[in-house]
Amino acid sequence: MCTVCGCGAGETRVEGDALHPHDHPHVHADGTVHSHSHEHGDDHAHSHGDAALEGAHAHVHTHADGTTHSHGHVHAGDHGHVHRHADGTVHSHVHGGEHARGHAPGVGGDLDYGTGPARAHAPGMSQSRMVQIEQDILAKNNTYARANRAWFDERGIFALNLVSSPGSGKTTLLVKTIEALRGKLAITVVEGDQQTSVDAERIRATGVPALQINTGKGCHLDAHMVGHALQRLQPAEASLFLIENVGNLVCPAAFDLGEQHKVAILSVTEGEDKPLKYPDMFRAAEVMLLNKCDLLPYLDFNADLAEENARKVNPKLTVFRVSATSGDGMAAWLDWIEKGLEAQRGKRAESVDALKRRVAELERQLAAK
Amino acid sequence: MHEMSLAEGVLQLVEETARRESAVRVKTVVLEIGRLSAVEPESLAFCFEAVTHGSLAQGAVLDIVPVAGAGWCMVCSATVPMEELWGACPVCGSHQVQATAGTEMRVKEIEIE
Numbered sequence: 001m002c003t004v005c006g007c008g009a010g011e012t013r014v015e016g017d018a019l020h021p022h023d024h025p026h027v028h029a030d031g032t033v034h035s036h037s038h039e040h041g042d043d044h045a046h047s048h049g050d051a052a053l054e055g056a057h058a059h060v061h062t063h064a065d066g067t068t069h070s071h072g073h074v075h076a077g078d079h080g081h082v083h084r085h086a087d088g089t090v091h092s093h094v095h096g097g098e099h100a101r102g103h104a105p106g107v108g109g110d111l112d113y114g115t116g117p118a119r120a121h122a123p124g125m126s127q128s129r130m131v132q133i134e135q136d137i138l139a140k141n142n143t144y145a146r147a148n149r150a151w152f153d154e155r156g157i158f159a160l161n162l163v164s165s166p167g168s169g170k171t172t173l174l175v176k177t178i179e180a181l182r183g184k185l186a187i188t189v190v191e192g193d194q195q196t197s198v199d200a201e202r203i204r205a206t207g208v209p210a211l212q213i214n215t216g217k218g219c220h221l222d223a224h225m226v227g228h229a230l231q232r233l234q235p236a237e238a239s240l241f242l243i244e245n246v247g248n249l250v251c252p253a254a255f256d257l258g259e260q261h262k263v264a265i266l267s268v269t270e271g272e273d274k275p276l277k278y279p280d281m282f283r284a285a286e287v288m289l290l291n292k293c294d295l296l297p298y299l300d301f302n303a304d305l306a307e308e309n310a311r312k313v314n315p316k317l318t319v320f321r322v323s324a325t326s327g328d329g330m331a332a333w334l335d336w337i338e339k340g341l342e343a344q345r346g347k348r349a350e351s352v353d354a355l356k357r358r359v360a361e362l363e364r365q366l367a368a369k
Numbered sequence: 370m371h372e373m374s375l376a377e378g379v380l381q382l383v384e385e386t387a388r389r390e391s392a393v394r395v396k397t398v399v400l401e402i403g404r405l406s407a408v409e410p411e412s413l414a415f416c417f418e419a420v421t422h423g424s425l426a427q428g429a430v431l432d433i434v435p436v437a438g439a440g441w442c443m444v445c446s447a448t449v450p451m452e453e454l455w456g457a458c459p460v461c462g463s464h465q466v467q468a469t470a471g472t473e474m475r476v477k478e479i480e481i482e
Contacts (some may be wrong), residue, residue: 086411127395128482130480133382133476133478134476135476136473141378311464312455313455314456315465346371
């Protein structure tokens with residue numbers, strides 16, 4: 001409560017468990033556009049533009065029963081402006097710029113007023129204050145990634161994120177992998193590049209659906225882009241989903257796309273010390289493919305040293321030595337994919353069984369009534 | 370690495386909070402950046418200044434609090450300090466060290482008015 005005038009909280013509505021936040025822009029009386037977060041089941045989230053917020057801006061509330069009311073808006077923890085409109089009510093708030101400035105949020109939903117230096121919000125007093133955020137910088141991406149991962153798990157889809165520097169042979173490796181597996185399982189591919197759809201066309205030539213994402217100025221794919229790709233591609237249940245990330249050994253390491261595994265590809269025409277030079281990527285990956293091994297006789301490349309360096313960075317790394325061109329070593333890699341997909345299908349079977357049990361239980365309850 | 374997109378991520382979190390609090394200006398932004406994280410503080414500060422131009426956080430002081438690296442050495446069964454993500458255990462020299470601290474990249478708090 002404010003220690004000067006004693007004003008307190010108005011009606012605060014919090015919907016805590018927003019897994020799929022979705023922003024809706026609202027146009028206010030003064031013309032500013034403002035967006036609110038809503039929970040929308042399985043909808044994919046989009047971020048909309050938001051104009052600068054200066055001074056007070058009014059929301060008008062009209063409830064289902066026809067009453068219109070306004071109230072002081074209190075900001076607690078990280079609730080944002082989350083409203084559920086499932087019952088069809090139209091709801092909004094009055095935000096007082098001057099009024100709310102004296103309110104500091106407590107952590108974990110506690111309301112604590114007057115924690116600013118002046119412990120007040122009377123006009124004219126200093127209102128500089130600290131607000132705890134305590135959020136990971138990548139929180140937004142990670143939320144999208146969790147949604148993607150849940151989507152894959154529910155459908156028993158095995159998703160791999162292939163990362164490497166440009167020119168390591170990712171696309172050729174993908175083409176060969178697809179050619180070997182397409183008779184046995186459904187495959188869908190997402191291709192990430194700054195420009196052109198050359199890679200997606202190469203993949204489509206093998207007969208599997210592929211979608212190109214051009215990142216423009218971006219140096220990596222993010223989980224939001226992949227979420228959109230999923231909506232477009234609608235990969236089959238219990239299928240293999242391959243994401244070829246932008247050729248870059250640095251940035252894609254930090255961006256979880258919701259995949260089951262990152263697969264790093266290192267070619268023998270690069271240096272053995274690459275895992276030491278770019279440790280983040282080799283640490284983030286579960287599997288490393290040492291590609292172009294057919295060229296080893298012509299190169300001064302120590303494959304054992306390369307593996308040793310990679311394991312220094314990531315002791316748990318699984319390494320396959322392959323040549324996409326000659327096909328050597330590919331069998332072990334293909335076998336690893338098939339085993340992974342089997343495990344992922346098992347997850348789906350488990351969740352389907354759980355749902356069936358639940359349906360049977362509900363039907364029994366219904367019959368008893 | 371992608372300091373520009375990280376700076377945009379920081380600004381997004383800062384602006385969301387500042388608006389929720391009806392702030393007119395953001396004076397300070399405090400980040401916790403681990404020494405083992407994939408962030409170059411100097412580069413992040415440079416990008417932050419660029420992306421905040423014209424926003425509520427324009428001119429805000431960026432305070433980067435470094436967090437020391439630490440890891441669990443499986444051979445020593447002990448927590449040891451880590452200088453580099455791929456570094457060896459300073460006690461036994463083993464590389465079987467799992468980072469336990471110093472990989473964070475977080476917006477800790479902001480000062481607004």
